Amino acid sequence: MASVTVNGRRHPVNLPDDTPLLWALRDELGLTGTKYGCGMALCGACTVHVDGQPVRACMTPISAVAGSKVTTIEAIGTDHVGRALQAAWVDMGVPQCGYCQAGQIMSATALLRRNRKPTDAQIDEAMSGNICRCGTYGRVRAAIKQVASRTGAGR
């Protein structure tokens, strides 16, 4: 039986190897914070971290993360960048419907962890894989910049 390590816990999963991580998280492990949006890595709603790197869980088979550490939105608050971004999101009223915001925060956390002071172009590049149909992009950008300027982001 395959297993996945999610948010520091190892879970055996009785699913075919090609099952996308997204559905293992949502349907088997009950971690519904990671969202389905397209199933084709086009919208970013399902973004999680695998060994610290942002990946689209909808196109990542569970077999590909067997020896890796998966972090989801439910645990990103244990990372100080993730936690700062969550706070900025709330403070600046970023979410509208909120559905895509887990993916946005996962992408933004990955961005700030590798780049303390991203330029506008770097923010756009890192975040343009995450669709927000409500159109919160302006506030997403502003919240990322606020965290970058206040925390210095780096570890």
Place this chain on the structure above:
Amino acid sequence: MSAPRADVATERAVVLANLSRRGFLQGMTALGSFVLAAGFPSAVRAADPPKYGADGMPNGWVDDPLVFVGIAADGTVSIVCHRSEMGQGVRTGMPMIVADELEADWKRVRVVQAPGDEKRFGNQDTDGSRSTRHFFDPMRRCGAAARTMLEAAAATRWGVPVSEVEARNHEVVHAKTGRRAGYGSLAKEAAQQPVPARDGVRLKDPSKFRYIGKGQIKLVDGRDMVTGKAQYGIDTRLPGMLYAVVARPPVYGGKVVSVDSTETLKVPGVLKVVEIEASPAPAQFNPLGGVAVVARNTWAAIQGRKALKVIWDDGPNGSYDSVAFKASMEESARKPSKVVRDNGNVDTAMAGAAKKVEAEYYIPHLAHAPMEPPAATVRITKGKAEVWGCFQSPQATRDLVAKRLGLQPADVTVHVTLLGGGFGRKSKPDFGIEAAVVSKAMEGKPVKLTWTREDDLMHTYFHTVSVEHLEAGLDAQGKPVAWMHRSVAPTLFSTFDAAARNEHALELGMGVINVPFAIPNIRIENPEATAHTRIGWFRAVSNIPHAFAVQSFVAELAAAAGRDPKDYLLEVIGPARRITPEALSDAWNHGESPEKYPVDTGRLRRVVETAAREAGWGRQLPKGRGLGIAAHYSFVSYVASVIEVAVDDAGEISIPRVDIAVDCGATVNPDRVRAQMQGAAVMGLGIATVGEMTFKAGRAQQDNFHTYEVTRMSGAPRETRVHIIPGDYGQPMGGVGEPGVPPIAPALCNAIFAATGKRIRRLPIRDQLKA
């Protein structure tokens, strides 16, 4: 399932709400069916006086504090939100109104989502940009009545006249003696007090508002949304739950001829295949039919569906083709047709005009594409059904699930989750009915039915497709003397009435018939058009094509007259005046009273002037940049947008800045008004630049975000400034969720014209600037 939003009555120690209902403060009785919930004036029966606003909606409004407010012994105040949260902030805004009048400390307020029950809560159809304008007054009265009961309880306890006590920030104070009592300690005694008569309730002076209009309150769901705890329709989990997806007829009105599920049943995790009865057109809110695959998880269901071998009968719409249909609409748009408004004599004025201008605009089908696709869960136990889902209209869901299952509505409970976007799609409860059918076929076991993105895009209730043909005559000074607009679009009423061929009053009243222009001769025509797919309402509905055409054409006339587009627009709007909708042949008026809500050109002028001033209209711009302006009246609000565009040598567009002026009357939560306008700018830009659904052989051709594009961060404005015109709480309010969308596409195309001299008449722009 964690059942995050239980009915208020089931909550612990909710003292006020546990009292029996007292027949007073009842909502209006049902008028017509939910199909009419798109917002008609309800002057259906000649004998009845017409009803407007919330009074005109099915089940009207309720302002009973016993329904909406509960106070626990520890002082926690529970406030029911009966409207669906889909990003507009209603779960924050609506309870804020109650809390303010109640003098509740917001930190001690919790929000409880109402189940679908309009008899109890009033109308719950969350569309038409109506929540705040219809429920501001009832929610104020509700909070004030509860506050009055708390004051009466304290006065009784202390044996002092009620006039000597005052509720202040979660306690009642007797200033003379310095006595104070917290709301929690008073809750039980307050519940013994009579609910005050509506006309005896003292409302706060707006200068005393603590929360309304202030903007310091954070979203009630904000924290849950950023930590993954927020529960959307797609997130429902129940013990023993099964998962389903549906293969639907690829063509609207089609049906299954035969199914071979041999391979499907071999897919690990697949349990069963269930046929769902087809609904011939008009499908109304019924499922389209098809074949459901039930499995142990969503992925297995999707894999099982891929393995299905279905032979379909495409039915009468199998030849629907967007290219051919555009040509047929253009043909209709060039011939005289049904006149729906006629002022003066357009033909005479046109014949005598110094200059004639003519233009035709095309706006394609769109799909709502909420980030959360439709999803619902149903469980049936002992003749009772429970439904969980992202519903904009929980009462319609309740009624139709009951009907399909052969139950009474009272036997169906609809739990409303958060909606991951709605935009009109989730007003239609077909997905809830599908889940009910499949649960029934699985002996009532809980079934979560999820639409994939492909399902969502290819089987939505599409925004209509339009050809807008305009002609105008200008006098020697370039002033318009004649205006003729022929609007062709399949009506959304075709989804309810197979015979519907013309735009309904509701659609005409969205900015084609009710242009408030100071032009002496105006004729509006509406040729017939036949729908070949399932049409529905999409955020801002027919205002999108109408505003695009009208506001582009005004700018074209300005160019023909050699005038500044902003000055010309103001001249076409004419002097400040209040026009009765009847004078514009508008029988709908967004369902609002013509006396309370005339078309006010002074307000329209003011948003134009404000947006232009704030955007620095007339400023010098580098090569390839331009400013465009557009204004539109919709959902009884006034919005003008100025867009600055940059078009590079390769024809790529970017948007340095958008300025939006909005007059929606007084505001409850100004930050959410700003958020709605900012979001509308992004959605409007997507409509203008990339959004298009097309059909070939009856089949939708775009199936995911690589073929149906929406605006991403890279295409979003660098800056969107929102300028809210201050309002008066004594005056009627306007809508906010939708009115920001219509001016965006024309403002952009007018800006592109200013930047490049190229006029866009067909949306989306896509690569039209690259030629």
